[in-house]
Amino acid sequence: MASQSSGVYLMDSTSRLHRAILVGLLLVACSGCITVQPDVVAEEDDSSVFESVSTKSEWGTSSVQASVTLTSSATTSQGVTRLNVITKDGKSFYTTTVDSGQTNASLPIPTRQSSKLVAVNTVNGTVVGTYNVTVTGTTYP
Known part of the structure; x- marks a missing residue:
């Protein structure tokens, strides 16, 4: 059970990191x-x-x-x-x-x-x- 919640946390953190990187790249691309x-x-x-x-x-x-x-x-x-x-x-x-x-x-x-x-x-x-x-x-x- 602990490994499932740990896996969910890891996936959620990785997903947030990918979203943050994507937002940063979009800001730079859109603003010059x-x-x-x-x-x-x-x-x-x-x-x-x-x-x-x-x-x-x-x-x-x-x-x-x-x-x-x-x-x-x-x-x-x-x-x-x-x-x-x-x-x-x-x-x-x-x-x-x-x-x-x-x-x-x-x-x-x-x-x-x-x-x-x-x-x-x-x-x-x-x-x-x-x-x-x-x-x-x-x-x-």
């Missing part, structure tokens, strides 16, 4: 390339709006989720109310609003290309600052 161990690299260090951009993602397909840290004056005295992610070909990739006093935001950044983070004051319609970033990592087809 996968970037593992991504890192967000800033192309400049001196910004009056952006302090840092980083990711804790272990992998990404078309983008990785990034954490953006703004200076303490970005949303207060500089009036930043929106952050935009612009791709290298000038297309809007993502937009989010920020509140007065907010110093952290989470947003997706495209992989395998350079992008521009744009901080905007929507009250007077001005660009307060830009930050060029690139997501690096090992890419598999």
Whole structure:
């Protein structure tokens, strides 16, 4: 009797493993390339709006989720109310609003290309600052 239940468990575990592998392969096939161990690299260090951009993602397909840290004056005295992610070909990739006093935001950044983070004051319609970033990592087809 014990061998039957052990056999059922083994078959069930093997079946789950096969399903997990199949789902993983389908995700990669349907989404294109996968970037593992991504890192967000800033192309400049001196910004009056952006302090840092980083990711804790272990992998990404078309983008990785990034954490953006703004200076303490970005949303207060500089009036930043929106952050935009612009791709290298000038297309809007993502937009989010920020509140007065907010110093952290989470947003997706495209992989395998350079992008521009744009901080905007929507009250007077001005660009307060830009930050060029690139997501690096090992890419598999």
